[in-house]
Amino acid sequence: MTHNLRADARENRGRILEAARALFAERGLDVPMREVARRAGVGPATLYRRFPTKQDLVDDAFADELRACREIVVDGCADPDPWRGLSSVVEDLTVLNARNQGFVDAFMSAHPHAPVFGRHRADLLHRLAALAARAKRAGRLRHDFAVDDLVLVLLAGRGLSSAHPDTRTAAARRFAALALDAFRESATNGALPRRPPLLDDAVRVHR
Template identity: 45%
Template sequence: MTSPPSDQTPCPQPGTGLRADAERNRDRILAAARRLYATEGLGVSMASVAREAGVGKATLGRRFATREELINAVFADRMDAYADAVAEALGDPDPWRGFTGYLHAVCAMQAADRGFADVLTMTFPTAKALEARRAESYNAFLELITRAKNTGHLREDFTHQDVVILQMANAGVIAATGDAAPDTWRRLVGHMLRSYAAPGAPIPPLPEAPAPRALYRAMVRLSQAGPGTT
């Protein structure tokens, strides 16, 4: 028997099609979760993710057994970018400039993705990779605080908890304003930097306040969502 021509496509190995289907399902789930988390936050149910992805709940459960596993997979790259932002700030020869730039960068990440805004203000003990990157960023940020204080520009009573408070406040502003006044977070960060700065420290210009009509639309939007919701 002669061998088949060299350009003939070989027969797929048993199970290859199943593995490809599983990988496609995983990709669909991750893409759907990213879309929903970015626009609606982490309160989205696993069932909603399955519907958005066009898969059954059993399929979702086989790929990601828990909500934390899904969150870990969705936000792994964003946590990498978060860690990179701290490293870049530490690399700035002006620690105060690195500090202010870092806060802007992190708050911009929150504004770009509502789900990530939630991730930065929550902990997920079973999402090991996510929490490892968070811990790495935390330790680097402690060093950034020390360096910025040594310049005399960062207040001595500033603590790392103040950044968690800022992230919580920023997440709330982002959720409340939505598309009605999407740049409002910049004003918040500008005011907070002024509160962190020691007398005489160089401070970036304060961003403009949102237009009254835009802020009114945001207030209407928030009232329609109901008390205690965003």
């Protein structure tokens, strides 16, 4: 009986996480917990027993995406060619985010009750700032680029999640290519408008 109860608990947890990922991807993080329970086919009590807070559910639902996001950034930063590394980060993150609006919402959240995402985001943005500095020294990245500009691209790319699944990846890759063309250092670069403060103080990254 104990074995069956544990198997049932694992199955319920798996269904809850699957339902949460699907709903967050479709509609962002504003989906009510009760709707997650309904989609998973469990009662609210079961949901809250497994995940006492919504942030607990968000953290676990996006654990795989966090790992994928970190791998993209770490691999890009390890590339000896900083422009190639930065290009791969921009493209791969754009594709990853196009598949999952909820992950973008969670990653961009500045709420203090989301420590997992806060630490993750701060670490990766600092790594990207160092990569951007290398690309500037190599003369490949425009001199007035700031990490906020990458955040701006990720925010703008949220709309790609509404594209048809069959075209989403291709659209994300084209969007990334256009963004990279704007990031590239060129004698014809025009002056950029004032940089908006897109990062909170906890993860402020200077150029």
